[in-house]
Amino acid sequence: MKKSVTIHGLKFMLLVSSGKIQDAVSRIAKKIDRDFKDRNPLFIAVLNGSFLFAADLLRKIKIECGISFIKVSSYSGTRSSGKVNTLIGVNENLLKRPVIILEDIVDSGNTLEAVLAEIKKHNPDEISVATLFFKPEVYQKKNALNYIGIKVPDKFLVGYGLDYDGSGRNLSDIYALES
Ligand code: 5GP
Ligand code: MG
Numbered sequence: 001m002k003k004s005v006t007i008h009g010l011k012f013m014l015l016v017s018s019g020k021i022q023d024a025v026s027r028i029a030k031k032i033d034r035d036f037k038d039r040n041p042l043f044i045a046v047l048n049g050s051f052l053f054a055a056d057l058l059r060k061i062k063i064e065c066g067i068s069f070i071k072v073s074s075y076s077g078t079r080s081s082g083k084v085n086t087l088i089g090v091n092e093n094l095l096k097r098p099v100i101i102l103e104d105i106v107d108s109g110n111t112l113e114a115v116l117a118e119i120k121k122h123n124p125d126e127i128s129v130a131t132l133f134f135k136p137e138v139y140q141k142k143n144a145l146n147y148i149g150i151k152v153p154d155k156f157l158v159g160y161g162l163d164y165d166g167s168g169r170n171l172s173d174i175y176a177l178e179s
Pocket of ligand 1: 046049103104105106107108109110111112155156158162163164
């Protein structure tokens with residue numbers, strides 16, 4: 001794997017290897033398998049960033065489950081804009097079904113809060129949250145994060161689904177903006 005990548009003229013340094021990412025995904029899958037046995041949970045992955053996490057996690061999940069997607073946008077450039085737009089909403093019947101939200105990364109928590117509000121409108125049985133990455137230093141909300149993959153510093157990351165202005169999502173490792 002490369003030690004650094006340059007995207008749109010910005011240099012990013014290797015932070016988390018793909019091996020460490022896959023270990024974290026496996027850990028989360030094992031816990032969910034145990035916690036949701038015989039409950040047929042519906043995973044709702046938050047697009048775009050969580051598409052690789054969702055794909056890798058789902059292949060490690062052994063219990064019966066479903067998957068759907070919602071799409072929101074909040075970032076522009078390397079900072080969260082604070083305003084969250086729902087671009088694709090929920091169209092599954094969530095009534096009395098346990099839902100597990102799949103997030104790529106929780107930063108301020110604004111996006112997650114908006115996603116939770118959107119999903120609650122559909123009256124699921126209960127909502128859990130699984131996030132692959134979490135920035136504890138900047139989290140501003142009280143919403144519980146039930147499954148956390150890897151805690152990361154407050155740096156702008158790219159790779160494994162996360163982009164910088166449309167590029168970098170295809171990288172298997174995670175890189176952090178030099179500061
Ligand atoms: P929040 O609303 O918690 O501040 O940010 C959540 C969303 O912003 C994430 O789902 C993700 O899409 C995006 N985001 C947060 N931190 C980063 C980061 O370091 N890099 C990239 N590329 N996106 C991020
Ligand atoms: Mg996201």
